[in-house]
Amino acid sequence: MTTLDNIPRAGNGHEKDARHTPANPIDQEPYQRLTWHDEVTGATGYLVVHTLVCGLATGGLRMRPGCTMHEVEDLARGMATKTATFGLPVGGAKGGIDFDPKDERAFGVLERYCMAMRPWLDAHWVTAEDLGVTQHLIDEVFERVDLGQSFHAAIQRSENPEATLDRVHAGLAARTDDGLLLGDIIGGYGVAQACRAVMNARGWDEQRTTVAIQGVGTMGGGTAWYLHEAGVPVVALADARGTLYSPTGLDVPALLDLRDEYGEIDRTRVPDDVAQLPREAVLSMEVDVLVPAAISYAITAENVDTVSARVVVEAANTGVLPEAEAALTAREILVIPDFVANAGAAAWAWWLLLGEVGLDPYDSFDRLRLEMFARVNQMMAEWNTVGVPPRTTALGIAAANLKSMAGVHELTIP
Template sequence: MDPRNAEPLMKLTWTDPVTGAHGYLVVHSLVSGIATGGTRMRAGCTIDEVADLARGMANKTATFNLPVGGAKGGLDFDPKDPRATGVLTRFCQFLRPWLEDSWVTAEDLGVPQHLVDDVFAQLGLEQSYHAAIHRSADPARTLRRVQAGLNAPVPGGQLLGDVIGGYGVAQACLGAANTWGWTVPETTVAIQGIGTMGGGAAWYLHEAGMKVVAVADAAGTLYAPDGLDVPTLLDLRDRFGEIDRDRLPTGIQLLPRESIVSTAADIFVPAAISYALRVDNENLVKAKVVVEAANAATTPEAEAALSARGVAVIPDFIANAGAAAWAWWLLLGEVGADPADSFLRLRTEMQAKVALVLAAWTLDRVPARLTALHLASQNRPTSDVASTTPALTIP
């Protein structure tokens, strides 16, 4: 069966008894009785959106040959509402049987990792990877390894668990530049979204010498054709990933939020909302390649149109897989608390996969998504959707 059309294993809708908000869990597949995928919160979130994201997680775990299936949680609620933490807590309490045994969740749009872990602590589950940790031969030791990895400091003052996803996106961008022989300092990039994923990508691209010419948050687009001072802008963010306009460095142009799509740059990174590129705006894209840092950032119709006019799209289940892949490498003991080891593993795997899909695109104009789906299908166990046998071994 074509994985793009496969029906999920389970769809569940929950109604919050306090606010009336709706929450969703979609389990697309179980492998060894377990699935992984974050929980997002945004006003307007739908079960169809969550199902798309769960399918993407299943493709992500298969592409990176992880021994788990894919799932996703979603809440139709404003994360800035003061009641948001209560909504998330009650959602997790309702889904506790899944969280105890079968679903490993983590941060996503509108839900930072520290909040997920705070909720899990309230529920007595210690950490959001609980469903995997409790399967290990020594859960206490595995928990210590996970916490050490998540909280390992990296240059720049951040924690490894907070930046690894953005680092992976940066490596996808650098992989595209390397594959096509672009000189990194002369390559330009525009990034939509400056939160955990987009901000991390901006930091590591800036550190690598690539010119970040535009970033966008909810308030608008910041543009500087000679390159933005990324570290300064990241220091000006609030807890919602929005930049304080009153303290901006000089020389930055303030543009409408939608202008990020049409920015003249070699690479465009949608790192904020799903379906950011649609049939009504894909024609504005000037980049040569789109690197999907956000889940389901491009609609199928928009991607087809982009491909038709020669714009390659690196799909989300490759470009933003860094956090998910790394979490499972950490759980399985394949990386530890040394950030250098984690960065090397992710850099090597991400750039190799980007080179693979772009080779097929360059030679035969095979869309990168099709090549990536073929890779996922090769790695996916034949019992991917149906397996419920707890055979996963975690040291």
């Protein structure tokens, strides 16, 4: 196994574990930046390990045309903050590949990238699905490079790796009563609970609170599904082809059933009473809650003035750029940051690894709902009483949790 002792490091070469980092996990240089070039296709890939806790970092692997080192670094920083906010005993990382996932050569690119990053995947980087890469594809690649499963770096530290792997496989295969894979929808469920926590804190009637969601993939689709199930009217859904809108609320399950393999809704089968609008229309909808759940950097300084929602819940990583968030906050439009709202999948994966949740999906739902409500309630209380923006409060939670883990150097995985 390759370890930190024989992997080249950035900076001065000293390991930057949690005990050596600043209190705020955002206020530091990444532990490691790596760039990879694919000789077959010319694709470029990146890995940024922002922080290590107990020698581990977690974060997904994405593939999209135009992916950059800057983007991956931002996402790694967000993962580091996310794990700290939820008190997870692991640092943050992210991988990215500048390539079209729809290209027939994409699987080969993914496999060669993982081979190049194998030392990190073997010992330190716990990864999972992200934009353009499904969990199924990642696990297939891990099998081919003889690493078993994408949680390998953590599983191999277990006292009984085979039993831990069996538990992880069983957890990833767990299904809800609706037949949905828990691992596919737990992230969206968490975002839905973040939305509901905001509604609860503001005293809004859920059945009269309108929501617009940009994105109908794993995160956006799951968010829409669970808000609809709770009776919250989702009035707009947007994918790459445009925005679907109904002022009284969309039939979310029916529309999600029309998605193709790329997460786009078949427009030929959309009901006539659903308006088909331009893709960017979703951001300017006059709704109570806007959920950017598709691409990073969706709300920018250029389009922030068109946002009419009363609250933005960031389901996509870095869905709102900092200058846009400042402008929204000045208008008293609150932004619930990504490292809280979309942390459900990461938190659940580590609860599963640590044996803190079992195979009953509803136990995982209960824990995530309680954890999400607790953090959102704290953010909303700070805003309501002293006007502290939600991000500032959430960063304070992350800093306190990271400080409490400063003396933990070993991770026990049952």
